[in-house]
């Protein structure tokens with residue numbers, strides 16, 4: 001049991017004063033020590049910032065504002081539940097927006113976080129090594145990863161034991177009977193029901209149809225004036241989302257599917273909330289990566305750790321609501337810092353590419 005020390009509350013006031021940026025080598029050393037101290041029971045909390053290097057921009061800027069897409073109006077939960085019109089609109093736009101979600105790849109931050117956890121699952125003794133050495137080699141640093149992201153990139157990078165605080169884009173669930181199915185499979189059903197729309201995706205003209213895709217699967221369609229289509233007739237046919245067909249549940253026959261994403265106006269499921277809080281309380285350290293903590297469901301976890309005296313390290317480019325709560329705070333790119341820390345810990349080469357951000361691409365909600 002590690003000793004936990006709570007800092008007095010006046011530290012909050014002190015830490016609101018802009019502090020000097022920690023030199024990079026110092027940050028690497030401090031974070032390495034933080035991970036070693038909490039090993040093997042660090043909990044990680046991630047947000048949209050970890051996916052920006054996979055070309056999924058963080059929709060909140062340094063001041064927590066919607067800098068990339070100020071006009072975005074998300075589908076609200078109540079509207080989706082009650083309104084057939086809202087569901088037509090959502091599924092039409094989601095149908096166009098989902099293909100890039102399937103193909104987006106993890107970046108070095110995802111792989112570094114996976115590497116921090118990876119060795120924990122194996123405890124087999126390697127011939128030729130003494131027992132202590134083997135045990136140490138197979139002990140990971142991280143137990144559970146909690147993410148606000150719905151893109152599934154942590155899973156693609158190999159992280160296990162993930163709590164998806166705001167759900168996932170990769171499944172849909174019947175709102176009546178709870179029947180779940182894979183979103184890729186659902187995409188095929190939508191394609192079969194809507195051959196004209198599918199034709200648009202196949203002919204690669206969808207990029208001109210929408211300017212931004214939001215990670216709740218919703219696409220921001222360009223206005224007519226922004227359209228760059230060859231055929232105006234085709235555009236008008238395509239953009240009428242009322243024509244878009246979506247299926248009722250294949251299990252109960254009457255229920256409607258909803259993406260397994262927590263919409264605006266919807267609560268985080270109770271079991272997910274409780275499990276995430278329990279996981280934080282059981283941790284020996286909380287590493288927060290790439291989030292401004294603007295969403296209360298995430299901020300609450302950091303506050304919980306603080307109140308329980310659990311050490312907190314926070315990596316985020318720009319302001320974060322958790323700044324005053326963190327014992328260690330790095331205003332850095334998580335990709336560079338975590339690659340260096342993984343190297344310091346001898347975790348081997350961290351794979352993954354940092355992609356150039358597209359001018360118009362994915363926006364992420366729920367962080």
Ligand SMILES: [Zn+2]
Pocket residue numbers: 174175176177178179249250251252253254255256
């Ligand atoms: Zn059903």
